[in-house]
Amino acid sequence: MTGLLILDFDGTLCLGDEPVRAYARAVAYEARFDPAVLLAPLDAFLGGEPATPGILEGTSDGYQAVAALGSQHALDSAALGRAYRASRLDVDAGRVPLHAAPGMADELERWAGWRRVLVTNAPEEGTRALIGSLGYAHVVDTVIGDAGKPAGLERLLESGGALDVNPALPLASIGDIWRNDLAPVAQLGGLTALIERHPQVQATPTVRAREPRAALRMLRDSIQDAGTAS
Secondary structure, eight states: OOOEEEEOSBTTTEEOSHHHHHHHHHHHHHHTSOTHHHHHHHHHHHTTOOOOTTTTTTOOSHHHHHHHHHHHTTOOHHHHHHHHHHHHHHHHTTOSOOEEOTTHHHHHHTTBTBEEEEEOSSOHHHHHHHHHHTTOTTTOOEEEOSOOTTHHHHHHHSTTSTTOOOTTSOEEEEESOIIIIIHHHHTTTOEEEEEOSSOOTTOOOSEEESSHHHHHHHHHHHHHHHHHHO
């Protein structure tokens, strides 16, 4: 079987909290205050402590948490964008620890014949380099960076869009944020796998799991089951 599999990067192929903590430090630099002001509530959120109502309640990952905390301190979207890009420069330069999700490269080998396309909001050039250093170069066919998800993914999925979706072939996606990574695919009838480190009660994916490899394996099983049923 063949089809289109859309992959997320942070929280899916790439794991580790240091990139999001680097973002928090960059936000603090933009706002000219002590990074601990953001790192303390961020680390509590990453550690699974209940979100403070009205601030981090409903956030799906660490990046959303940092943006919410920055907004609370009067940073606008432009300032948050500058901070994000600055933090990714450190990530891309290897100054921020991160690692490949265990078993994901092996699991992606089982998707040979599919177009495996990474769509990420991270800068494209740096992400391409990281794909190689993390051991994914042989299992990721295309990298699309600076995507601007979720709206950017919706545009990529449109007829004539860069993803060149074929309605006659299966469509699937895996990621850790329902709204950004999966909802646009689900709207087109695609199958989706949510990596749910933080609860996303509003999400309605095909499958959900805490670990990336388990989520991808469950997604593959669901596609095979759907093909058998048809």
